[in-house]
Amino acid sequence: MNKLLIIDGSSILTTCFFATVPREYYYGKTPEEKQAALSRVMKTSNGICVNGVYTAMKSLTKLLNSQKPSHLAVAWDITRDTFRRRIYPEYKGNRAETVPELKSQFILMQELLEEANIQQFMDANLEADDLIGSLAKQFEQQLPTYIYTKDQDCLQLVSDYTRLWLNTGKADELKKEYNVSGIPDNCFEFTPYYVKEVYGLDPIQIIDKKALEGDTSDNIPGVKGVGEKACIPLLQEYGTIEMIYEALEDDEKSFKENCKALGVRTPVKALKEGKESAFLSKNLATIRCKNLEVTLDELTLAVNEIALNRKYKEFEFKSLVKPIHEPSARVAEQGCLF
Template structure:
């Protein structure tokens, strides 16, 4: 069966950048201190930073040698000012994140151009995030005749996992061993053929890990929030979130149960009793859910990946057709001689 591999380029490049930084920058306490050591970051003779690019390209070559997918698409973030801030008015969304460091910001542009130059399909825009493009690609192309994989380290991608789509989540070695042991996958031939430090999530494994199935992940995040993305959720309800979502499936159904009480103390006590006895919820989330209703619904919108972006290309446009001579030329431009040798030996 043909395979489509969707790669979260922003996540991979960021991980590669921070994983290949000089200690003088990693341990610096202020941005000013870090900037003093920027010259120690891997760079070309004309000053182009390359530490993240080099590591990412080496990783991609390793993935290709192991997996050899027939179709490949890269998705990138371009800005934080997407529709979540503009249309939804959530100016707090991702506001907790620091400004992207200059050496990484430059490499985002360089990496995106590099991939396009060698013939790879790259998706990004000012309106949507990388995960929105990934979800829209999945929505358009997944099916019984195409096995789809999404490669990322970000947990919010759990929501795209389905019968036809698997999430290849990048995890550290200890986490990988723990997951394989938990799900009895040691020695599994499938895992021997996966990229390094990658665990494959199915809908059943998402449920076992998160307490809800993939399609309910945005509902779960609407209540728990996501500190990394600045999604507030409903404070103080984290432990009750998964049982509630698993029972009611949607925010509308959760709030319908609450509204049925009509604010009557006796009915609310009965609802709390049901939650405690049948769902195992010891600390009642009722008051918090009522108080934060508007923010909970907004949080769901923020956590839900767009699945309806207009993807004008067809599947054949995503076919892996890397121009090898152009690849070697681009690697030469960034002075990556060791990777040129690796390409020639493939």
């Protein structure tokens, strides 16, 4: 079956990098101890760090071979200074700088994928999520679309046409609970039904959830004093933060009574004081989609095996080098599947 797979390149590379650093990195109490651990990551013979690229390419190859997409796109974050930081300068301001051992591998993996003839997307004004959303909305009604990422923000993109393979530590637990299989390792496949089952909300409401709760990983403030226990019932009742505030401002007494009926500790004061923050947070949490100048045909998966092998040899990935027999070499140069 033809299907489009959209991969969060930044997510898969970062996950694979930190999954393969020496465990002493996590136990290190000083910058020197952490740096000593990082100095032992997998390198080429001339000292180039490649642990993340190697593991990511192993994961990607396994994913493509098991799921067999007909079309493929990879999206990247290339800067934190996107439009969101202009809206809110503190956005992601709590994150440490990317360690050089990882930062250098973004360029290496992008070069490798380019040589392999895999379409990549990056924009200095947008995040990978925005590009993923743009691609999904642009093509989801032309063929089934799947997103592969560790970022829960992409839950808002789930639709009747787009499914999310969310890389999560709860994947095995969820697969067992809902008796599902055929999903990539360490992932759970979210459809609108499963978003509702797991989170109690429709996919589009994930934006409003973050608007109220905030997100410490992205430094999105949310509404102080409104947590999940209040957030979920309120959104189930009113749908959006706009409707919550409309109900509160139209008739505060009735709103309080309704909160009581919902079993929610009345968060009226918190909501009033945090209104501006709620709408700012919703703006930050909303994935921005735009039309990208690419056709579906340009996303057809046709890997240049000869060029890919060349890069594998350059990076000394001996276990990933694929034998290419002479009679098929010309075809491989033009492009074929993994």
